[in-house]
Amino acid sequence: MGLTSDEIARLFGELGPLIFQRALRLLGGREDAEEAAQEVFVRVLRAADDYDDRAKLLNWVYRITTRYCLNQIRDRRRRQELMMAHGPREDALVTRRSPEAMLTVRRLLATAPEDEAQAAIHVLLDGMSLTDAAAEMGISRRKLGRLLDAFQQFANHQVALVGERSS
Known part of the structure; x- marks a missing residue:
């Protein structure tokens, strides 16, 4: 059983600030964190039909956020090799x-x-x-x-x- 659109909207309202703060901590910039929070919820919407364990919903969204931010960090690194x-x-x-x-x-x-x-x-x-x-x-x-x-x-x-x- 996946998430409904209303559940996703509620989830974004409840968890959006937490996801934003996590992304801000990992990515370091407000714009990047806002983009990450939006992208995470796009991914949640895409995967909602495959998600069954509502008891671990926060963990699921948290993992998506972490992976997205790690990928952003890695992509940024590739573009800015000289910074190292x-x-x-x-x-x-x-x-x-x-x-x-x-x-x-x-x-x-x-x-x-x-x-x-x-x-x-x-x-x-x-x-x-x-x-x-x-x-x-x-x-x-x-x-x-x-x-x-x-x-x-x-x-x-x-x-x-x-x-x-x-x-």
Whole structure:
């Protein structure tokens, strides 16, 4: 049983601000976040007939948003390859969220393997617990830990490469 048009409108009214905030955090720009929120709901409309589990509706829309934003970040990266050479030198996994730090994080997410990027987003950006992030991704905490370790190694390597190019 899919979603009706009225349900989609209600869903957009209820979840639109949350989806927008998530997209804004990941993409960094208001226009990009607005476009992402609209695109996510276009995708929800297209897939609504195939969706049955209303109990997990927020998770479903949340996953669509994350994937869309990751793709946008990757596309942006492809268009702006030179930005990597001039990026700030910071620890790869930042705890503060300055614009420079978020730019570094977005660049790393654009090039990281998708499962590692999703793990990093849930835990490092969204502040989810390991248990919640593992449940959201449908994996064990152990697997999540391995993904985060792999992302840490990847991020440290990438930041080191940028530092070498800048020297």
